[in-house]
Amino acid sequence: TDWQTIHTVIPPYIFILSLLGLLLNGFVLAVFAAHRDRLTVAEIYLSNLALADFLLLCGLPFWAMYILNQFNWSYGDALCKLVNSNIVxxxxxxxxxxxxxxxxxxxxxxxxxxxxxxxxxxxxxxTCFVVWMFGLLLSLPTLVHRKVKFIEEYNTTSCILDYTHGSSWKLAHQIMMNTLGFALPVLVIVFSSWNIIKALSRRTENLAFHDFNDTKATVLVYAVTLLFLLCWGPFQVLTFLDTLCDVEVLDGKLWSHTLSLGDQVSVYLAFLNSLLNPLLYVFSGQYFRRKLDAVCRRARHQRRGSDMTTYQRSLVSTFVNRTEQIRPVVIFNAKDQIGL
Structure with a gap:
């Protein structure tokens, strides 16, 4: 019954998530691209975040079809590696x-x-380039170990992480996911946030240095960080529990069913982060709204300029045609007439 629920609920959820996420992140990228002014440091990072979320969501429809096909992968070994590496x-x-x-x-x-x-x-x-190279490096285990394999127990041809030739690879991959993909980033974000809170509290003691925009932007960073923790936290916890089962701290047979179902639910909850990031981070930010207003005003100005140019051309053409019909009139100087 649990797996029937997975087959029924998860695919439409993924399709809706992918469609809305691609539209929102694509819109964010379009606004940044349409604005002619040079991007600020914050806007470079925001556009990089939108690009990463956009590309991640591009691979999810394959997984929706994969679940609809009862976990039978019909897209070949190359796409199995490519889609999953792209997500990582x-x-x-x-x-x-x-x-x-x-x-x-x-x-x-x-x-x-x-x-x-x-x-x-x-x-x-x-920095953005280095981050992309770092992500590519950390995706190499997925690129190597993801493959299409027939599973006799379930009678399916599935796209799985195959660690049969070395169980230590699975342990290393999961530890890397927990440490480099969650614990270390969260520590850096918490350290930065804590110092920002202290700095703002000191500034509020002197109203001359109080900046409402800085406070609002900082609260927005906290909201996005909390959103990341809520979306990716369950998946990271289940990954850690799976690691404990591998090292025999927990009973693997007892936790097997819970981890299998939890992994399916938690990983697609985590992808919700890519949809909510542009809603929370970008659209609620005043600088992005100003940029969007500037793009809209320029578009309206260009349309009006184009319409005005057409009107002016018509007016000038009418004026020229009328002046050609006017006969020249010679006006003599009065002094010439009287010989002065």
């Missing part, structure tokens, strides 16, 4: 982009002197 790359890219946003807030509000030379657009672009 963008998972790491998304979390470490959130880390960089948190550090950027920390520099702007706490280390203001350092921020003058550290918060540069060139550095932000280099």
């Amino acid at each position: 790359i963008n998972f790491y890219t998304s979390i470490y982009t959130l880390v960089m946003i948190s550090i950027d807030r920390y520099l702007a509000l706490v280390k203001t002197m350092m921020a003058r030379w550290l918060r540069r657009t060139l550095y932000a672009k280099i």
Whole structure:
């Protein structure tokens, strides 16, 4: 009954999640691309976050069809590796982009002197590139071990992580997921947030240094961080419990059914983060709204300019045609007439 619920509920949920997430993140990227002004450091990180979420959601419809087909993978071994590696790359890219946003807030509000030379657009672009390379590196275990394999027990041809040739690879992969994909980023974000809170509390003592915009932006960072913890936390906890079963701290047979179902539910709950990020982070931010207003005003101005140009051309053409019909009239000077 539990697996029938999975087959019934999860595929439409994934399709809806993917469609809405692609539209929202695509809209965010379009606004950043349409704005002609140079992006700020914060906007570079926001656009990088939207790109990572967009690419992650591109691979989810394959998994929806995979579940609809009773966990039979019909897209070949290459797509099995590519789709899952894409998800892992963008998972790491998304979390470490959130880390960089948190550090950027920390520099702007706490280390203001350092921020003058550290918060540069060139550095932000280099950091984003390094984050993508880091995500690619951490996805290599998935790229190597993901493969299409026939499972006799369930009579399915599934896309699975195959660790049969070495169980230590599974343990290493799960420890890496818990530490590099969750514990370390969360520690950095908590450290940055705690220092930001202290800096803001000191500033509020002197109203001359109180900036409502900084407070609002910082609260927004906390909200996104909390959202990440709520979405990815259950998956990370279940991954840790699976690791405890592998090292025989917990009874694997006792936890097998719970972990199998929990993994299916928690991983698709985690992907909800990619849909909610643009809603919470970007659309509620005043700077993005200003950028969106600027893009809309420029579009309206261009349409009006185009319409006005057409009107002016018509007016000039009418004026020229009428002036050609006017006969020239010679007016003599009065002084010439009287010989002065």
